[in-house]
Amino acid sequence: MSLKSKSISSKGSLNEDERLKKISPLRVLLNRPELGALGGSILVFIFFGIVAGDTGMFSAYGMLNFLDVSANLGIIAIAAAMLMIGGEFDLSIGSMIGFAGICIAIPAIYWGWPLWMSIVFAFAMAVLVGYFNGIMVVKTGLPSFIVTLAMLFILRGLTLAITRLITGRTQVPGLRVLIEDDPLAWLFATDTFKWLFTWFGSLKLIELRTDGTPLATGIPPSVIWFIALTLFATWILMKTRYGNWIFASGGDKVGATNVGVPVGRVKISLFIGTAVASTIFACIQVLDAGSADTMRGTLKELEAIAAAVVGGCLLTGGYGSAIGAAFGAIIFGTVSMGIFYTDVDTDWFKVFLGAMMLIAVVFNNYIRKKVTESK
């Protein structure tokens, strides 16, 4: 009996404790990982709306242009963000893009495989590369930074060496003719909502070519993939058991293992995720350009990580969001394209990219302190 009364009195005092530390709604909002990137995106749009509002950047054609660039980056940024939340890095994303490109092009052009088979082959190779990255990190306990840095060189070297060995060149053109009637390639090479754009065109709502067809023909496949992957990743992170395991693996590997989370399996699957996302990126770009280039994707890993960081991912893992990474990619994509519409020299883009990242890291650090500080 006395125990009961004691626990009630302690409850009362605890309530008062909590009341003292009551968090304002603003702080709750500030604690969301994607807030910074969302705010940043809005600022970027306002900026270009003022500076380049009358230049055609915000016409249907202009918007699809910067959305396409954002979406391409977003596809790999989302996968990079999930891996970062899981506590690891992948520096081999860019090299994997180049490697996947020639995995599609060489079999299709030189070995006479049907295009769909080459695409399946590229994805199979991606799963292998991702699995290898993952198993190396999990089994050796080495930092993923080192393991995937090695993979960055190995894959890029393989891409160059194999391509030159087989083709004698560093580019493999001639894919465009194979896209038609392929049962798989349309997934990465079809503009959607064409009817909508034709309709808008007929109403003269959007710009037309001289022959009367609209300048913007449809939503590019990258944008569809980007939206689908953002939704899928967010669903996984917030709504599934596996999502909770990702946060746990990145937040505290030992603790997660102790309560039964299969940390190794989670991390390996995330490495496969980044390699597969790189391959989706490669498919879209290679089929759009009609050729594979051995240098395709160079430095993309750093842009992906930058977008994920701007999107609120902590470098130490356990915190972040896919929506944040998506907005991070939109910021970079919009600025890299928008800069063409202003008088600013495009060389300044990299300065902007670096500065954004620094601001984001400082901001994220502050957030983490706020989230973890104890009463």
Place this chain on the structure above:
Amino acid sequence: MSDYLVQFNNISKFFGKVIALKDVTMRLKKGEIMCLLGDNGAGKSTLIKTLAGVHKPDEGEIIFEDNKIVFDSPKDALDIGIGTVYQDLALVPLMSVTRNFFMGREPQKGIPFLKTFDVEKANKIAADRMGQIGIDVRDPSQAVGTMSGGERQCLAISRAIYFGAKVLVLDEPTSALGVHQASMVLKYIVKAASEGLAVILITHNVHHAYPVGNSFTVLNRGKSMGTFQKKDISREKLLSMMAGGEELDKLEVELQEMDRIHNKN
């Protein structure tokens, strides 16, 4: 059927030539709190890991509800109902109360292959459970990092109980806490025991152990110095036993000797 819920009889553990534990016996009834006291290096960690199924004992037997048990992994110990709360608590500060509570054992709903983490149910259970201990979690989606040390400890214990622990093994639950926080945790431990759990409380703090314990086992250099009921032993006696009483006595004699020589000169 014996009175005991769980018995660890004559447990020994060797690492090569090193005798980490020798003939340690502990028997617990339902509702009993046994405090395991010992100085650093007394073999507490080895014993915990043996109880938790991390180590297999080289000698001795574990009897749970009259059945002889052999643990092949920590999961086996967990499955029969021995829940261990380690010092690091296995909590992720950046994750919410709910996500921590159900980490690794998330409730799911929905159709196969599209199962989702049932966040509403999990939130409700977590808030409920924390409420029962007297911790008012206004928002179960708040990060564990915002909780105090005592609240985190209670969360970890509460989690172990929710997932079916009948025997709770607590590793130094109060060592990192202030007086107020420690008393909150101890109160919760007493409450858990009063609901029929057997608790093994590992600590080197006699002042925390003595008020809540029913019996006390003192470990010294891998050997049990015996198990004592509370009525048979005083706080001072316990303290001197676990601190290596003779050693302190010897030290006192030596100091007196030094004093005497000093005064002579």
